[in-house]
Amino acid sequence: MEISVQMYSVRESLATGVQATVQRLVELGLTHAEPYHLLEYRDELVRAREQFPIDFPSAHQSFLGEVDFPAVLEAAQAVGVQYLVDPFWNPEDWTDAEKVRALADTLNQRAAAAAEAGIRVGYHNHHFELASQLDGRTALEVFAETLDPQVILEVDTYWAAVGGADVPALLGRLGERVQLVHLKDGDLSTDPAAQLPLGTGAMPLAETLRAASGAAYGVIEFDDYAGDMFEGIAASIAHLRSVL
Numbered sequence: 443m444e445i446s447v448q449m450y451s452v453r454e455s456l457a458t459g460v461q462a463t464v465q466r467l468v469e470l471g472l473t474h475a476e477p478y479h480l481l482e483y484r485d486e487l488v489r490a491r492e493q494f495p496i497d498f499p500s501a502h503q504s505f506l507g508e509v510d511f512p513a514v515l516e517a518a519q520a521v522g523v524q525y526l527v528d529p530f531w532n533p534e535d536w537t538d539a540e541k542v543r544a545l546a547d548t549l550n551q552r553a554a555a556a557a558e559a560g561i562r563v564g565y566h567n568h569h570f571e572l573a574s575q576l577d578g579r580t581a582l583e584v585f586a587e588t589l590d591p592q593v594i595l596e597v598d599t600y601w602a603a604v605g606g607a608d609v610p611a612l613l614g615r616l617g618e619r620v621q622l623v624h625l626k627d628g629d630l631s632t633d634p635a636a637q638l639p640l641g642t643g644a645m646p647l648a649e650t651l652r653a654a655s656g657a658a659y660g661v662i663e664f665d666d667y668a669g670d671m672f673e674g675i676a677a678s679i680a681h682l683r684s685v686l
Contacts, residue, residue, distance in 0.1 A: 443651070443654070443655070443657055443658070443659065443660045443686060444474055444499075444658065444659050444660070445472065445474065445659075445660055445662065445679060445682055445683070445686075446472070446474035446475055446476050446499070446500065446659045446660065446661045446662070447467060447472055447474075447475050447476065447661060447662045447663070447675055447679075448475075448476045448478065448502075448624065448661050448662070448663035449463075449467075449475055449476060449477045449478060450478045450502070450663065450665070451662070451663050451664040451665075451667075451671060451675060452466075452467070452671055452672070452675075453478075454671070455671070455672075456483075460483065460486035460487075460489075460490065461486070461489065461490060461493065464490040464493075464494055464496060465494060466672055467496065467675075468494045468495060468496055470672065470675060470676050470679060471679060472496065472679070473495060473496055473497065474496065474497055474498070474499055474659065475496055475497075475498055476498065476499075476500045476501060476502065476622075476659075476661050477498055477501045477502070477521070478501070478502040478503070478529065479502070479503065480501045480502065480503035480514065480517050480518060480521065480523070480526075481503060481514060481517050484517040484520060484521060487521045488520055488521060491521070491522060497522055498521050498522055498523055499522070499523065499524045499525060499658070499659060500523065500524065500525040500526075500527060500596070500622055500659060500661070501518060501521065501523045501525075501526060501527065502527050502528075502529040502566065503517070503518075503526060503527075503528070503529075504528055504529065504530065505526070505528050505552060505563070506528045506531060506545065506548055506549060506552070506565075511552065511555060514526070515555070515556060515559045515561060518556075518559070518561050519559055519560075519561070523561060524561065524562065525561075525562050525563075525564055525594055525596070525621060525622060525658075525659075526556060526561050526562070526563045526564070527563070527564045527565065527566050527596045527622070528549070528563070528564070528565050528566065529566045530566070530568065531545060531565070533568075533570040536570055536571050536574045536581040536582075537574050537576075537581070539576045539577065539581075539584055542576065542581050542584050542585050542588075543584070543585075543588045545585065546585050546586075546588035546589050547588065549563060549564075549565060549589060549593055550588075550589060550590040550593060553590050553592050553593045554590075557592060562592055562593070562594050562621075563593060563594070564593055564594035564595055564596055564621070564622070565585070565593075565595060565596070566595075566596040566597075566598055566622075566624070567582050567595075567596075567597060567598050567601060567602060567605075568598065568601045568605075569601040569602070569604040569605035569632065570605065571585070571605065572601075572602050572605030572606060572607040572612070573605040573606055580605075580607060580612070582595075582602075582612075583612075583615065583616070586616055586619060589619070591619075593619070594619060594620070594621040594622065595616060595619050595620050595621070595622075596620075596621070596622035596623065596624065596661070597609075597612070597613060597616065597620050597622070597623050597624070597654070598623075598624040598626075598663075599613075599623055599624060599625060599626075599645065599650050599654070600624065600625075600626040600627070600628065600630075600637070600645060601624075603630055603645060604630055604631070604632060609645075609646065609649075609650050609653070610646065610649040610650055610652065610653035611653075613650065613653035613654050614653050617656070618656050620654060620656070620657050621656075621657055621658045621659070622657060622658065622659050622661060623650070623654045623657050623659075623660050623661065624661050624663045625640060625647070625650075625660050625661065625662050625663070625678070625682065626640070626662070626663050626664060626665070626678075627639060627640050627641065627642055627643030627644070627645045627647065627678075628643040628644065628645070629643060630643075630644045630645070634664075634665035634666035635666045635667070635668055637664050637665060637666060637667055638667075638674075639674045639675075639677035639678045639681065640662065640677070640678040640681045640682055641677075641678075641681035641685075642677075642681075647681075648685060651685060651686065660682065660686075662675060662678045662679065662682065
């Protein structure tokens with residue numbers, strides 16, 4: 443598993459300068475990062491790849507709704523994205539099995555178009571896809587069973603735990619479809635500000651990493667953090683390297 447970081451974590455720094463922010467991530471020893479708002483940051487990310495020893499193998503960009511999908515794919519190709527991930531879908535739709543399966547069908551359609559561009563698409567969960575139980579299973583698993591084999595999942599392990607999932611068991615059931623995992627720690631509450639560097643909270647990190655051993659990238663993320671964000675990322679990198 444390669445180590446990456448979700449750039450949403452450093453969104454305040456990005457607002458003051460993308461290149462300077464990427465340089466700081468590189469100085470922490472990172473060679474991979476996961477951007478968000480891919481269309482918005484396309485040109486800056488292309489510049490960053492040219493200037494720094496970093497790549498962007500995965501990226502977040504909404505594309506399951508009304509969107510110019512060819513433009514999204516062009517941006518992904520320009521930035522060098524292998525895994526294009528939609529980060530969010532309406533929470534209320536995850537309480538209805540028919541809507542969950544319809545969403546999976548939409549993602550399958552996007553996957554067919556993306557495959558022609560050499561890109562795999564996927565979805566990233568929050569807590570509500572796990573909190574919702576449909577036919578005795580989580581809504582995320584109902585979703586997964588309808589997906590084409592080329593579609594991947596990025597499991598946010600922290601939010602899955604907040605949603606009530608046994609994360610190592612969930613990862614085991616989802617298997618090789620999980621190519622990306624978001625790694626974060628904290629008190630497992632819904633308060634993002636309670637998140638902590640890896641290894642200092644309530645997440646079963648060692649068990650999670652064993653269950654996610656087939657994933658290509660472990661993506662460090664803070665939705666929020668009470669301390670210095672770059673120091674939190676550095677502490678998470680150090681801990682993750684010590685246990686991988």
